[in-house]
Amino acid sequence: MSQKTFSQAPQTSSVPAASELGLAPSFGFGDRIGLATPGHIAAMRLSATGIAPIFAQQSIREMTRTSRDPQGVMGDAMDALGAAKWESQHGADADHLKTPDDVNRTAEAGFTFFTIDPSDHVDQKADDYSESQLRELFAKIKDSAPWFDGYLGKSVKLSTDAEINFDEITLLRAAVKYGPAIREAIALADHIRFVQTEANRDFEIELSVDETDQPTTLAEHYIIAEQCLQAGMKLVSLAPRFIGDLEKGVDYIGDVAKLEASLHDHAAIAEALGPYKLSLHSGSDKISMYPALARATRGRFHVKTAGTSYLEALRVVAVCEPDLFREMVEYSRERYNTDRATYHVHATLETVAAPSELGSNQELQDVYLERWETVPDGLGFTKPGRQILHCAFGSVLTHDRLGPALRQCLLDHPETYSEILAEHFGRHLSALKQGL
Numbered sequence: 001m002s003q004k005t006f007s008q009a010p011q012t013s014s015v016p017a018a019s020e021l022g023l024a025p026s027f028g029f030g031d032r033i034g035l036a037t038p039g040h041i042a043a044m045r046l047s048a049t050g051i052a053p054i055f056a057q058q059s060i061r062e063m064t065r066t067s068r069d070p071q072g073v074m075g076d077a078m079d080a081l082g083a084a085k086w087e088s089q090h091g092a093d094a095d096h097l098k099t100p101d102d103v104n105r106t107a108e109a110g111f112t113f114f115t116i117d118p119s120d121h122v123d124q125k126a127d128d129y130s131e132s133q134l135r136e137l138f139a140k141i142k143d144s145a146p147w148f149d150g151y152l153g154k155s156v157k158l159s160t161d162a163e164i165n166f167d168e169i170t171l172l173r174a175a176v177k178y179g180p181a182i183r184e185a186i187a188l189a190d191h192i193r194f195v196q197t198e199a200n201r202d203f204e205i206e207l208s209v210d211e212t213d214q215p216t217t218l219a220e221h222y223i224i225a226e227q228c229l230q231a232g233m234k235l236v237s238l239a240p241r242f243i244g245d246l247e248k249g250v251d252y253i254g255d256v257a258k259l260e261a262s263l264h265d266h267a268a269i270a271e272a273l274g275p276y277k278l279s280l281h282s283g284s285d286k287i288s289m290y291p292a293l294a295r296a297t298r299g300r301f302h303v304k305t306a307g308t309s310y311l312e313a314l315r316v317v318a319v320c321e322p323d324l325f326r327e328m329v330e331y332s333r334e335r336y337n338t339d340r341a342t343y344h345v346h347a348t349l350e351t352v353a354a355p356s357e358l359g360s361n362q363e364l365q366d367v368y369l370e371r372w373e374t375v376p377d378g379l380g381f382t383k384p385g386r387q388i389l390h391c392a393f394g395s396v397l398t399h400d401r402l403g404p405a406l407r408q409c410l411l412d413h414p415e416t417y418s419e420i421l422a423e424h425f426g427r428h429l430s431a432l433k434q435g436l
């Protein structure tokens with residue numbers, strides 16, 4: 001259960017309920033602790049950028065790892081919005097939903113933006129199968145791809161002049177990789193529509209296929225989106241797996257110019273079939289690619305962050321209680337090789353100095369958190385130590401001593417956390433604004 005995070009019970013009656021944001025540029029401020037929303041609000045108020053905020057955003061995976069529930073996540077955000085007298089539109093993202101029960105729990109708590117994650121049904125090995133393997137596997141899954149013959153031999157020219165050729169091998173690979181996933185995503189979207197319509201509540205859907213090893217091809221994006229839209233999915237945004245490496249806790253890794261060209265092609269599909277927004281998951285700290293995303297989508301983007309607010313919470317500890325921070329780094333290192341399992345990260349314990357090798361607290365903070373004074377404008381943090389802290393968030397937050405100590409440090413220093421978050425997200429929002 002969520003622990004109440006505010007001593008006073010602020011009035012939330014003036015705060016509008018979470019609602020649909022539609023195609024407006026939007027930004028998700030995931031908060032894994034339940035104390036970050038005041039700083040997120042400060043960032044929005046300082047950088048009034050015309051970007052719509054989502055303050056309540058957690059994945060089922062995050063809630064499981066932090067022992068929180070949808071009501072607690074929504075309650076923490078709404079309490080903070082009430083205390084800040086927030087009166088503008090805001091969304092609430094039930095992230096990475098996989099089952100009808102995930103939908104029921106989050107819908108009941110007032111979430112209105114539902115991120116469907118069919119990744120359990122994606123064949124991650126499909127990009128490496130031979131033609132004979134593809135034909136053999138297609139024979140087994142073809143009922144989940146009734147659309148196959150409709151695309152066979154056709155081609156589509158996008159407004160960027162990119163051409164998508166739906167030849168047989170392309171379709172076999174797309175069907176084997178995503179056929180079952182598309183079917184499951186449509187079924188879950190139908191359930192969302194039923195639940196929210198029955199309750200006369202707002203809803204909009206994001207489809208996330210970002211958590212695959214290989215990038216989503218243009219053909220795959222086109223088929224996934226068209227099939228979902230034809231099935232009546234209320235698709236407001238789609239998260240492909242973009243080219244390059246979008247790892248947790250660090251800036252984009254790859255050629256940003258090549259990425260921008262690819263983003264234009266993906267955005268052209270979204271424009272032609274939808275329109276809908278392109279969504280960037282693992283958006284924390286990806287500052288170097290933000291202007292390209294905003295330009296390529298002409299403002300039809302959603303950026304989703306979460307880990308970075310947790311890392312900035314650790315910065316409060318590093319500044320205010322350095323010995324506690326050192327303990328948290330040591331414990332995160334103990335947990336890293338287990339906790340990294342479901343995340344795309346490259347850091348290894350062998351390549352990041354242990355606290356015992358780092359005498360001063362400033363050195364420790366520089367290696368495991370980095371600081372803006374040392375980062376050129378327009379770029380994000382890149383130190384791999386951040387990934388070690390990022391992945392161990394659940395272990396630290398549920399540790400019987402470290403978890404309460406972290407929360408208490410934030411409760412003892414709310415202004416420090418807000419100031420740190422306001423600067424941190426001010427840089428994120430300013431980078432997006434460059435492309436608007």
Ligand SMILES: O=C(O)[C@@H](O)[C@H](O)[C@H](O)C(=O)CO
Nearest residue numbers: 059061281282283304305306
């Ligand atoms: O860790 C999670 O489960 C979430 O943060 C999830 O990764 C989310 O979709 C995201 O990408 C936020 O950066």
